[in-house]
């Protein structure tokens with residue numbers, strides 16, 4: 442049963458004017474969203490603080506914990522956040538996390554008696570520098586985009602695109618958390634071992650087929666003890682929230698190195714996430730029914746539940762934008778490369794999480810699970826350049842006449858996402874942008 446409450450009322454307005462329609466109809470951060478992030482004042486080297494985005498502002502939870510009037514239960518929940526420790530808050534039960542959402546919603550609601558005290562706790566987002574929002578102990582990347590898996594599979598294995606396990610197991614690999622950066626970073630083109638077409642021996646060179654991947658990232662809330670699986674019925678309790686995630690990929694290195702153990706250096710040199718974690722509570726109105734096609738294998742019982750069938754999916758619009766250096770220099774805006782929707786995913790967030798813990802592997806608060814590249818069913822809806830350029834064979838022509846099969850130095854890739862539904866206030870995810878800089882010289 443879905444958990445809609447007064448914090449999902451689409452007509453609720455905030456005293457923070459920039460959060461409200463009609464002033465900001467497409468604002469990513471209306472009162473109904475309230476995502477968590479970690480920030481410091483731009484140019485300062487103060488300790489990073491936890492805040493929530495509201496309109497074009499950030500409510501500084503360190504200041505708000507001291508200045509606001511909160512019940513003693515809410516004050517306890519605010520304490521780790523006031524200390525800049527999002528992980529400790531992530532570990533709280535879903536009910537407690539929801540309790541804080543309600544308190545923050547009520548405090549930011551138009552007419553709240555807290556307005557005067559909390560106005561002093563706002564910082565314009567334009568004056569903040571965002572950081573990776575929490576300690577990410579481990580990062581795992583799944584492969585739930587079946588259209589991506591089929592298209593990429595055809596390019597890597599023409600006679601064997603979708604391997605037979607795909608429809609039974611949520612496929613994944615262990616990524617690397619040390620190289621996860623937040624939106625606004627640069628990404629250095631990697632050096633690596635490549636096998637040039639037709640060559641007899643590999644060479645070490647700068648990647649020539651640098652790519653992005655359009656993904657969502659699920660942050661784990663409370664974890665599980667080593668050896669104790671998480672049943673599907675409890676999966677929601679362990680989900681904290683969602684960001685955008687760009688799993689940068691060096692396709693020429695990937696094609697050479699990935700067999701038989703899967704992605705390694707072609708993937709672990711950089712991953713970029715958006716700074717704001719949109720909570721599962723904020724996403725509640727955008728849940729949808731989930732099913733595999735009737736002609737496909739049905740999930741094994743440990744990956745199946747009534748709730749997953751009735752509302753395990755999420756309808757979230759996804760986009761990739763590109764601004765080349767020439768466009769930036771000429772003052773031209775980014776161009777949209779594609780659009781897709783998370784509703785096409787072959788496995789749900791709950792199935793990813795439950796499968797990950799199904800062997801007893803322990804997940805911890807702040808762990809990050811990538812969904813895999815979310816391409817739509819059409820060729821024009823590829824979530825990577827590899828797909829959009831048909832394996833590099835057909836370059837895209839950009840509005841200024843430049844062409845791209847893969848990414849060039851100076852290219853800025855931005856992922857965006859938003860959830861829209863009749864009867865709900867639109868919420869957005871902010872931006873996940875990073876600019877490619879040249880490889881180290883050899």
Ligand SMILES: O=C(O)/C=C/C(=O)CC(=O)CC(=O)O
Pocket residue numbers: 582583584585586589590593594597654656688699704708812813814
């Ligand atoms: O071997 C393949 O078919 C391709 C694997 C990947 O590209 C791994 C990956 O990051 C999956 C994804 O993002 O969906």
Ligand SMILES: [Ca+2]
Pocket residue numbers: 582583654656688811813814
């Ligand atoms: Ca990926």
Ligand SMILES: [Mg+2]
Pocket residue numbers: 616687688689690708709710711712
């Ligand atoms: Mg990566």
